[in-house]
Amino acid sequence: MTRVSLYRVGPVDEATQSPRVVPGYRQTAIRSPALFQRRPHTLSELTAPREQAKRLAPLGADIAGHGANQAIGQLMHLRLKVVDEDGAPVGGTMVEMWQANAAGRYTHPNDDDHAPVDPNFYGAARALTDESGTLEIRTIKPGAYPVPDSNHWWRPPHIHFSVWGKVWLSRLVTQVFFPGEPLNAEDRILNAIPSAAGRESLICRAAPTSEGPSNALVFDFQLVVRGRAATPAA
Numbered sequence: 001m002t003r004v005s006l007y008r009v010g011p012v013d014e015a016t017q018s019p020r021v022v023p024g025y026r027q028t029a030i031r032s033p034a035l036f037q038r039r040p041h042t043l044s045e046l047t048a049p050r051e052q053a054k055r056l057a058p059l060g061a062d063i064a065g066h067g068a069n070q071a072i073g074q075l076m077h078l079r080l081k082v083v084d085e086d087g088a089p090v091g092g093t094m095v096e097m098w099q100a101n102a103a104g105r106y107t108h109p110n111d112d113d114h115a116p117v118d119p120n121f122y123g124a125a126r127a128l129t130d131e132s133g134t135l136e137i138r139t140i141k142p143g144a145y146p147v148p149d150s151n152h153w154w155r156p157p158h159i160h161f162s163v164w165g166k167v168w169l170s171r172l173v174t175q176v177f178f179p180g181e182p183l184n185a186e187d188r189i190l191n192a193i194p195s196a197a198g199r200e201s202l203i204c205r206a207a208p209t210s211e212g213p214s215n216a217l218v219f220d221f222q223l224v225v226r227g228r229a230a231t232p233a234a
């Protein structure tokens with residue numbers, strides 16, 4: 001019997017990818033696959049209803065705390081909008097995010113940096129976009145942090161995002177950066193994107209302070225899940 005693999009194994013089209021091994025960032029060499037495995041989407045994947053929310057319960061998007069349990073840091077609202085290549089909103093999208101606290105420390109056992117943990121800040125959210133493709137996340141602005149064993153590389157403030165497509169086979173993992181941060185110019189991950197326009201597409205926009213609540217800064221970010229307006233690789 002001939003065994004047919006569901007997975008197509010082979011080299012990828014490099015023109016569609018950012019560099020996987022970033023000089024000076026040791027983990028990229030360790031974690032990058034030499035070969036990619038891609039399972040093609042069949043009719044059932046392309047036409048099936050979204051089921052992520054049934055299997056992965058939303059946790060909410062308000063992670064800044066309240067009252068005596070308020071997280072330390074600059075309160076901010078990030079208005080995320082998920083759109084497709086034509087700018088059409090993608091409602092019902094499962095969005096996950098995680099970030100460091102205001103001191104640049106993750107709530108994770110692997111983070112043993114000197115910066116303090118904030119007992120009132122876990123730093124992760126999971127929620128669905130509404131019909132307009134929008135999700136407003138209430139959080140605190142993350143701090144910068146040094147990358148271990150990297151010869152003085154500090155990550156600029158950033159938030160990690162994971163966006164699920166219609167099925168589990170479809171997932172985009174990316175990072176969102178903040179405008180005007182001096183460390184943006186030195187970040188080895190942000191600058192692994194060759195084009196200035198591509199890097200710019202990962203930086204959120206500061207909304208006028210007249211918008212949103214009076215006690216929080218507001219940032220807008222449009223996340224394009226595919227197509228012409230997606231982050232270019234070259």
Ligand SMILES: [Fe+2]
Nearest residue numbers: 100155158160
């Ligand atoms: Fe990070």
